[in-house]
Amino acid sequence: MKTKQIADGIYMLSMNVEDILFEGIWSIANGVTLNSYIVKGEKTALVDGVIGWDGAVDTLYASLKEIDVDPSKIDYVIVNHMEPDHSGWIDNFKKINKDFKIICSPKAADLLDSFFGIKDNVTAVKDGATLDLGNGKILSFHLVPNVHWPDTMMTLDEESKTLMSCDMYGAFGKIEEHFFDDEMTDVEKDNFEEEGIRYFSNVMGTFAPQVGKAIEKTETLDVKIIAPGHGPIYRGNPQSIINDYKRYCSYRMGKGKNEISILWGSMYGMTERVVKEIREMLEKDGIKVNSLQMPYVDTSDMVSAIFRSAGVIIAAPTYEYKLFPPVAVALDEIGRKKISKKAAFCFGSYGWSGGAQKEIMELIEKYKLGWDFVEPVEFNGRASDEELQIIKDGVEKLIEKVKKIAE
Numbered sequence: 001m002k003t004k005q006i007a008d009g010i011y012m013l014s015m016n017v018e019d020i021l022f023e024g025i026w027s028i029a030n031g032v033t034l035n036s037y038i039v040k041g042e043k044t045a046l047v048d049g050v051i052g053w054d055g056a057v058d059t060l061y062a063s064l065k066e067i068d069v070d071p072s073k074i075d076y077v078i079v080n081h082m083e084p085d086h087s088g089w090i091d092n093f094k095k096i097n098k099d100f101k102i103i104c105s106p107k108a109a110d111l112l113d114s115f116f117g118i119k120d121n122v123t124a125v126k127d128g129a130t131l132d133l134g135n136g137k138i139l140s141f142h143l144v145p146n147v148h149w150p151d152t153m154m155t156l157d158e159e160s161k162t163l164m165s166c167d168m169y170g171a172f173g174k175i176e177e178h179f180f181d182d183e184m185t186d187v188e189k190d191n192f193e194e195e196g197i198r199y200f201s202n203v204m205g206t207f208a209p210q211v212g213k214a215i216e217k218t219e220t221l222d223v224k225i226i227a228p229g230h231g232p233i234y235r236g237n238p239q240s241i242i243n244d245y246k247r248y249c250s251y252r253m254g255k256g257k258n259e260i261s262i263l264w265g266s267m268y269g270m271t272e273r274v275v276k277e278i279r280e281m282l283e284k285d286g287i288k289v290n291s292l293q294m295p296y297v298d299t300s301d302m303v304s305a306i307f308r309s310a311g312v313i314i315a316a317p318t319y320e321y322k323l324f325p326p327v328a329v330a331l332d333e334i335g336r337k338k339i340s341k342k343a344a345f346c347f348g349s350y351g352w353s354g355g356a357q358k359e360i361m362e363l364i365e366k367y368k369l370g371w372d373f374v375e376p377v378e379f380n381g382r383a384s385d386e387e388l389q390i391i392k393d394g395v396e397k398l399i400e401k402v403k404k405i406a407e
């Protein structure tokens with residue numbers, strides 16, 4: 001765990017976590033940070049903690065000592081969000097500190113009771129409430145419900161204008177050295193663009209409208225530093241992560257990068273043969289293509305690629321009268337994330353009845369994704385030269401649609 005001072009009386013404690021599935025689903029090949037914050041006035045507050053795993057809590061205590069904070073003397077724990085990756089440690093903390101008070105949203109108070117049986121010394125705050133820690137340190141609390149969970153709030157240190165934003169403005173990706181945006185190299189910035197989109201699409205995507213409201217709330221506050229629960233701290237240009245989050249919201253609602261993702265699967269190569277031709281055609285046209293062969297591609301990467309692309313091609317055969325199952329599973333996940341209004345095209349091979357293309361449309365309809373489709377093409381066995389040409393014409397039409405919505 002690393003400790004960094006981020007403003008007068010405010011310290012970050014950050015731990016890299018790897019080799020887990022985030023939320024039990026999402027692979028995090030490049031890790032993720034869990035960031036906690038200490039605010040020192042006359043009294044001391046800890047804003048968000050760590051997961052309750054063996055080792056994590058002891059590491060947190062050791063890091064607190066590095067910045068002269070005796071864990072047994074912490075006065076307040078601010079629970080911005082009850083999710084166990086931030087609050088799982090509290091059970092252990094109760095053993096060494098009997099007197100601390102918890103400050104959280106009313107919804108988080110309910111969740112602390114139901115998940116951890118914590119009822120005592122909990123103060124549920126209203127939107128805009130403040131807590132005076134003494135020595136000029138006043139914290140204010142800003143509720144941003146349903147940014148991921150219904151209980152979420154952000155905590156602002158009024159003096160340094162540091163917004164401890166919890167899951168808002170977060171990103172996947174571990175950090176070894178450069179925690180601040182103004183220290184990062186261009187390579188690190190590019191990495192966090194990718195890891196930010198992956199985090200947003202995997203974790204926040206479903207809640208983009210509520211994220212939009214949380215952005216509006218942020219813009220009513222006087223903020224100089226944004227310090228999220230995961231990922232880098234923005235002190236050089238806090239507006240940059242606000243703008244990035246606005247852009248990510250727009251990707252969920254139909255905008256996208258000038259990229260086409262091909263979500264595909266094939267049993268005996270009939271569909272794959274056409275995918276290869278289409279891929280070459282797009283690459284010759286200078287369009288970035290993300291080839292997502294299911295079930296081989298990781299779900300986290302698949303969701304992230306579809307999310308950021310303005311255009312999507314679904315290429316899959318019929319299997320037992322329906323869509324090839326690995327592609328159906330992927331499309332179902334895209335539907336759950338409500339990734340809407342993409343420009344799209346689909347094709348695939350069948351043997352005798354067909355049915356894959358019908359199920360694609362049913363899934364798009366079921367989740368009300370409102371994708372704008374070019375006429376689908378279903379071919380029997382191996383695509384003839386004529387059918388191949390019809391598919392290529394379909395791709396040309398898709399490119400035109402992509403041009404209209406790509407950023």
Ligand SMILES: Cc1cc2nc3c(=O)[nH]c(=O)nc-3n(C[C@H](O)[C@H](O)[C@H](O)COP(=O)(O)O)c2cc1C
Nearest residue numbers: 266267268269270271317320321350351352353354
């Ligand atoms: C297990 C299995 C189930 C299939 N079910 C159907 C079906 O219900 N209807 C149909 O038209 N074709 C069906 N087919 C045939 C495939 O759709 C056909 O072989 C197609 O060309 C496969 O394309 P691919 O090589 O890209 O996987 C099935 C094939 C397999 C192996």
